[in-house]
Amino acid sequence: MSIQFFPYISFPGNGSDAMTYYHEIFGGELNAMTYGDFPAESAGEFPFPVQPDALAHAQLKAGDLRLTGGDAMDADAPGLESNVYSFLLSPESVEEAEVFIRKFTSTGGETVMPFELAPWGSYYGQVRDRFGVLWSFDVEVGHSGP
CATH class of the missing domain: 3.10.180.10 (2,3-Dihydroxybiphenyl 1,2-Dioxygenase, domain 1)
Known part of the structure; x- marks a missing residue:
């Protein structure tokens, strides 16, 4: 498929x-x-x-x-802020993820979870953009790390 x-x-x-x-x-x-x-x-x-x-x-x-x-065509459409979903991005390197995270946070977004080494072995973090959308970043350690 x-x-x-x-x-x-x-x-x-x-x-x-x-x-x-x-x-x-x-x-x-x-x-x-x-x-x-x-x-x-x-x-x-x-x-x-x-x-x-x-x-x-x-x-x-x-x-x-x-x-x-x-x-949305519904005048009562809800806002986008939610903790139920996020868009997961997997950049090629830790540095590339950090660039995107800085772009989000420097333009009105906020860090929800710091981007750092997670227990499962990847670098992981979350930011919420200024529109309320939650973005997750995941980079495998083998790709690039500090």
């Missing part, structure tokens, strides 16, 4: 800002489309009222990372 997995985030109205932010963090190529980018005759085809400035769909491609998302 061949399958790819791309997380999709339904943002509570700040999808354009969030996806631009992730593009700044990870680099790569960002493609985004608002509902206003659709032809006017398409507006009636959606099963919900559309807001022209709302993010309909975005995809960030940065190396092997793929992140997709759009604005």
Whole structure:
């Protein structure tokens, strides 16, 4: 079986800002489309009222990372902060992980779990970005370590 997995985030109205932010963090190529980018005759085809400035769909491609998302159409959409899930990144080295962690924490994110040698033998840590998304970092010791 061949399958790819791309997380999709339904943002509570700040999808354009969030996806631009992730593009700044990870680099790569960002493609985004608002509902206003659709032809006017398409507006009636959606099963919900559309807001022209709302993010309909975005995809960030940065190396092997793929992140997709759009604005939730529910006015009561919950925020993204949760301890139930995280996005696990496995950079090639401890140094590369530390660069990403610094990017998150220097732009409004916070350290949830310090990035350090974990009991299972990998370097592991967590940061929550300024949008509430929890990012975990895991680097096997054999890849690179202090």
